[in-house]
Amino acid sequence: MPKAAIIGGGVIGGGWAARFLLNGWEVAVYDPDPNAERTLAAVLNNARAALPALSDVPMPPEGTLRFAATLAEAVSGADYIQESTPERLDLKHRVLAEVQASAPDTPIGSSTSGYKPSQLQENARNPGAIFVAHPFNPVYLLPLVEIVPSAANDAAGIADICALMRDIGMFPLHVRKEIDAHIADRFLEAVWREALWLVKDGVATTEEIDEAIRMGFGLRWAQMGLFETFRIAGGEAGMRHFLAQFGPCLTWPWTRLMDVPEFNDDLVNLIAGQSDDQSGHLSIRELERIRDANLIGFLRVLKERNWGAGRVLLEHDARQRQTTPAPTPDTAAPMVMAQMQVLPGWIDYNGHMTESRYLFASSETTDAFLRFIGAGLDYVQGGHSYYTAETHILHHGEAKLGHRLTGSVQVLGADEKRLHLFIRIARDGETVASVEQMLLHVDTAAGRTCPAAPAVLERLMPIAKAHQTLPRPTGAGRHVGQRKD
Template identity: 60%
Template structure:
């Protein structure tokens, strides 16, 4: 951004703090106005979380952070602001007073967005000096991570707002007609109301309701939304078939929300036509593959956090993984797996960084074989990889089943040197090799030290048994 812009944040709570972080970390100067004596601390804590997470979404250098300041008054905050975001309490009388104060002191060309989750712009604009200047810019928490923003108001103002929001990495959605609670919160309220009934009637607990969402349709919605998900459910005939098949259930007493529109031919045609425009460039089989790839990538990301569906997958892996190798006088298999979608690069084969992941995982198996397991590591000792020499011999593709054959070249004192061969299981083709050097370290001093107890005995025995083996053929070539 060539010119530094200024955003005034009116109200420094959770939402206001999130707005401040979103603008600040995208290179804007930010001025916060909030009478709360704890506002600076609260905004600072939100900003600390944003600094930790938002840059992690980017694979390029992020903009230089803007300057954050706290104004002594609302007038001071808005005087030079290009964008003013109101996040005052959800009371119309308070918002009217805040907007009057803002417009008394801000520039006529400043954009004034409201974080309101329920009020319509016509309600916010009542009695305003310049009604067209005020619009709804409803975000979702955390504002610094979730990109969608609902915009409602005068079109010319919204187009300017959309350009600003595009520039800070958000997904502005211009709402066609003003309506109470806009779009998203109307969905959320419907789900919330039904959830309250399910709890009240003793049908489900809060945990069970949350699990239905996070282990099921919540993940489908996260990557395809509502209508594209149902288009797939309609099979090869698409959305029109889905409506014909499931439309009648809207008249059945499945939920407490029984005021539903009649599925007339006109409404069916409208939905089917819009769905065709949205997704008709893909066949159902293509949409299924896109859905499946997205779900795999999302669920694998959750595995790394051991959370939700990821925790479930980790538990399943623990159940089905093979036992540790017990024969130590021959090269042994340390890893066997399928290559997943999120390991592919733009050339259609496995990214080179993932070879490092494969060999790291293989090395972890050797650590577990000698007793350097999670309990040993929790006690303050571990092995660190200090060198990996990887040879890329042949392409590895999506869905390939591979295994790693490992031989110990040296296991003496602090040093553990492993030689790994990554092999495609179907045809035994050698895909890559890795000469890996690990050193035993103290996690307290972060320096090398001798292994202790059982680990020392096992690493010595492993080294002696493998020392009698010839070098691997691929190493001799």
């Protein structure tokens, strides 16, 4: 089990801890703040409810978390170190020096929003081990992390860091040229400056500005970014037409740009007061949970379409599947074909897994078996498929949030056109549901049954023959309402 050391356990450090922990890493946290454990516990509670909802494969077993009494203890034996201390360069220099006194060669990513890596590396014992790894809140949900090296960093080492970030489900954006505030925060700062002027000048309230973002361009930016959005705005002529149409606006006094309002008590009171009126009826924890639920919804829609941040989630699922033991052609026993975990969206108001998700689990198991015998997506694209003609589900127990499930297949019968399966959905070796299915092999273009391809039958029929030696499952051939044995 790899180990991550988290220096600073606030909102960002806690998010990093959750991201590593829920991806199976051992995590050691050092933070002298007496409230650090309480803060981190709240972040972890949110993360445990949210991050698994983005995955369609079981999350790794959660790693172990401990709070270290000293910084040296935290970084001892660490494979990776993330520094998330307050944005003060003198403080970061002291912390990084103390880290390198104990772990001089361990990679150290800094969560800094503004400092360049060359600034962090000043007078360091090993400058090449220090770089910027700037995430976005909540770190456990949002995939973006800006990886910013300097000339002191080794290119191969930075490539390894990017691979590490992908392994924990993040999207490492390699910023090839260091600059103050990197890439994303420079945009945020420009929008923030303009928003302050709009409030100060009485043009809009904090709530009205937020509505303008979340009801309009924020929805476009969430899935297309800036340039792709503007390309569409140019119509069929694309970006060139957009630039020709709106380029002259760059010289118009539409924004304040770098003209910053005076930062004084009046401005603070104005902004804080309007923000309290807007959101003060909700606690920070409530706002975080609302934010996380909305982000899960956005991200899962993007995942269904393999678009934007959703593509990162799909790729992470694929990497997780690679770590799951592949099914073997052990034809003398029911074949374990799928590993799953009960996610927040799978449960009903009673806290139990819903009937539709038992059928989903069965479908995942059947699909894995079809892929195993050579009737996967490529086969379907070639014009042939197995269609489910009949299904019977029997509930034996209960599955609840977080339970890990396996799906196994026993072939009850098969010929050229038919496939009779018995699927068990089990938790800790105990069956919680069984699903009996009859599938028909179909020519999808003609819309009628036909014999399966010889290559498919060559893999299927030996399994079917071997499974005939197995005891017939209890419940096979049942009718609805039949008494249980």
